[in-house]
Amino acid sequence: MILGKILENDKKIELKIGIHCTKCGKQVPGGIKTGEKFSKTDEFKIELDEFMKNYLCGICRDKKRTKESKN
Ligand SMILES: [Zn+2]
Numbered sequence: 001m002i003l004g005k006i007l008e009n010d011k012k013i014e015l016k017i018g019i020h021c022t023k024c025g026k027q028v029p030g031g032i033k034t035g036e037k038f039s040k041t042d043e044f045k046i047e048l049d050e051f052m053k054n055y056l057c058g059i060c061r062d063k064k065r066t067k068e069s070k071n
Helices: 043-056 057-071
Strands: 012-015 032-035
Touching: none
Parallel strands: none
Antiparallel strands: 012 032
């Protein structure tokens, strides 16, 4: 999955970060792809932090969506 932006002339890198669904705790397979330069910025750290705090796996996201549409 891609996080943030990959700038022009930047190299795409994959970070091996264990991301877990905030609801069921399931680990997301694969790492995070981002730009090499962007990965060194504070902006990236903030974005990653927010992302990990809010991440839902596909199943939980579907459940949330179904629940929300019923209410
Ligand atoms: Zn989940």
